[in-house]
Amino acid sequence: MTLTEGSLSGALGSRPFRFFPEAESTNDLAREWLIEGAPSGAVVFCNYQSAGRGRFGRVWNAPPDTALLMSVILRPHLSPNQLGRITMLGAVAVAEILAGLPSLPMELIGLKWPNDVQLAGRKVAGILSEGVWHDDQLMGVVLGIGINVRIDFSGSVLQDSATSIERVSGVRIDRSDLAAHLLKRIDHWTSRITDRSLLTAWRGRLTTIGQTVTVQMVEDGHALSGTVVDVDDLGALLVKDPEGSVHRIVAGDVTLQG
Structure with a gap:
């Protein structure tokens, strides 16, 4: 099922968004839009990302029509040492929408510190949050999220470390609906960005503790x-x-x- 501007418009309602069939990086496009004055909660999507990146400059590649690739513009009131909470809320939100799929048992879903969402011990999603500054003032944050929806890693070098929702669940996923549900959870946690409940929810899903x-x-x-x-x-x-x-x-x- 191809992700289109029309399918997203139907799922997202009045939320401002921009859709690109192909882009180098949704984070870069969202950063530009943030500087132009985009409101908090606006989103950039693409169907194929040719130069996506993860932590430490690593490349995030996904073939066309296989992943949900999006960057959310947020304008939180946070001190610099609290910006890690943006990554927290993204990871928790992704884990929660996965937990809401009836075909995925809760025990398969976990978070690897600090920003990987895992299914059955394999990476299914990554989070990259980047602050946008003017001098020493925080203008906003771009929350980049990439979710493997229908990629089969069998036979590849990633077969033991990565997976996708459809591979584990066996159920066809509509990426527009998935995005709508995810954004509702992001909105929920953004409104609670400084609450201890966010840390509790994130910590409760971390599989790294005790390892x-x-x-x-x-x-x-x-x-x-x-x-x-x-x-x-x-x-x-x-x-x-x-x-x-x-x-x-x-x-x-x-x-x-x-």
């Missing part, structure tokens, strides 16, 4: 191994090393051991 991990640190590139004991109120990962010291990880690449 033995190796974290590749962003700051200096060194690796830290240990056990994830918790996350703090700002979403940082708390990892206890073999000597018993607890390290606060704000950004890093987490790999499960064993």
